[in-house]
Amino acid sequence: MHISGPRRPRALSPLREHLRDTFWFAPTAGLACAALLWWAASTLDLKLIAALQRAHAYAAVGELVSIAEDTKTIVTTISSAMMTFIGVVFSISLVAVQMASGQLTPRVVRIFIRSRISKITLTVFLATFLFSLLVLTSYESETDARQVTSVPVVQSLLTMVLVALSLILFIAYVSATLRLMQVGPVVDRITRETLRMLARQGTGGEVGEERASLPPEADRVAHAGRAGVLLDVHVARLVRVARRQGVVLRLIPRIGDFVLPGTPVLAVHGGAPPPRWALRYTVSVGVERTFHQDLGLGLRQLSDIALRALSPAVNDPTTAVQCLDRIVQILAAVVRRPLGTVVHRDRRGVVRLVQNVPGWTDLVDLGLTEVRAAAVHSPQVSRRILAGIDDLLLLAPEHRQVPLRRHRTLLLQAVERTVPAAADRRFASYPDRQGIG
Template structure:
């Protein structure tokens, strides 16, 4: 399922898929209307319907030519505006967020509607011959082409509205945060419980270390396949990397604990369980969405942009994501076979690492901006009701300590430093008491 989800994630980021599908549907519609659909949609009395085209072949050809010219102009405008928006987004929000724009289904649908309509009008135009006369003109086909053009006009209006909303930083933050919440719900179990500690089976000696033999970002690890391979070899696999890590060609990526060395077929099977690509994917990488939000905040806090309000909006979304993470169990780290024997021990993201990925970069970039430090202290204090585990409580306490150290050493006005330290102390008091189990209602 993770492999399939990774493929879906990669396909959703492709701009051409929905336009290609809509173009194929438009060509199919044109072919059907001009061939078998002609008899099915035949209208005896053309003048009886005001909305149905009733002109001759010459007029129909002129009409289709005008529609085609206008559609080409509108499509050029849409494509030009799209490239401008992508350029602005890359400069202000980060180049890695371009995939978010490209994966927007509404933008893809508008582009596909324009391309499909152009292809439909072009096919109908080729079928129009001035010698057809009034009876031989495909009235229904011309009418459909006119209707599709009208739809494209309204789609252009919607597209302008969509693009105008897309360049607002808060909209992008909300969009990325929504994708992050979807990833959290799909990757983490809904019920919060203590995860099994990833302790290797020390009764088995170390037999070998397997490298992935290729470099790139790990996108997906097929742990079920590794369990099957470990059962065949009667071994325990300790996976030293996880989704989101960049690996080199050589290294101890999987350590094998077994009574005998692995064969070449088993080594190739282990390597086949890893999907390595040129970019990170959100299929198994829980930090992917966190780092996208952090990148927006870091861009906002850069001297060239200097927009702390966007960074504060990101901090709010990060706190909401951590709240949901703290209310759930972490990713599975130990896999057993049917007999209960440990077969695979994985390296997965922990609470401390997720909190560090969310707040460290923003705290470092905004160390001289009191509003950012105060907001970070406030949201850490607001996480108090969901600190059900000792790990979560320790992670929040450590970040409050880092904030206090930053506020003490940063170049701040004495009044600002006092305000920041006071809010940090309030957050410490709020998070000092760990809530009782069952005190939180998990939906």
């Protein structure tokens, strides 16, 4: 039985994810919104003063002019200090992120880039700076209540609101950055992104079974863009193109594979290939893997962190145990789910796109092979791997226990060869969910 994704793919989902992987879009949009907010506030100020002057409420206008003069000093101070504050805060933050990437893995920088609190904080800081500069242009030298045309009362109040919001976000941003320097929150973030991607994408059947049900392969479409890592595919657009052409498209490389220009990326089954223009912007290639559709990236990152922790230069087996906790959690989430392919259907339920994803054995090898090889000199890690495998054996159906038993046997054999003392071998071969509690 083949199970498609739990919901239809949204047409802009690749674009949304690509924008989340950038650090310029949110601040740029924030600056545009700040300019629009200033225009709206200045319009209100103009209408307010005009209404008071038409009502001959010159005393009220004079009071507003006096208030504006008092707030001008505050707005001037805000505009001059905000950019310096932004530079100092984010310089320190970049140093913290660099330290975290050196201790864990360079891939954690992407967590900082995708962090919503980081983007919101920078956006509000820059918006406050721009808004305060624009407010300064609204002040007039005229103090006569009959002659004044604009008093930035609403603009000054909004400036204070933005400053208060900036201070609140600064506290939240510092807290989030400090969490980024801790192992636990980082591996938890990687795990949550992996599980969200898995729930969003769904799974399918076995690769061989799915290919057997496809029409004969008629042609292949070569990659015409730059060389790079296959980030994702625009599922909704490919399904529409295949439906209009009356064919089934099969993605040849997996998400995360490195593709070269001229190598085939799509196989066409059951008819002529779609025109080249119809396939534009359906395959995204970049320089680094993303979580959008990449099932193995989370295990890859957790394995990298564990390997660095087990290196002689770091020698931090407890961090490796924390990573193993999450590796076991991810494997337990897919232990009973069909793997191998993802099938995408059109509105009539006809399969139009077949996408290969890692199988169960691939995921087990990805999560355990390298850590197992490095764990023979650390009884804490070997005990945690054995406990994790035993837990997965309780959850896995019989046909999926083979790779787990293989890794368990290989680990015990490696401990037998490496550890000279019999007592130490027995200790390192005893399963413990905390490693050494």
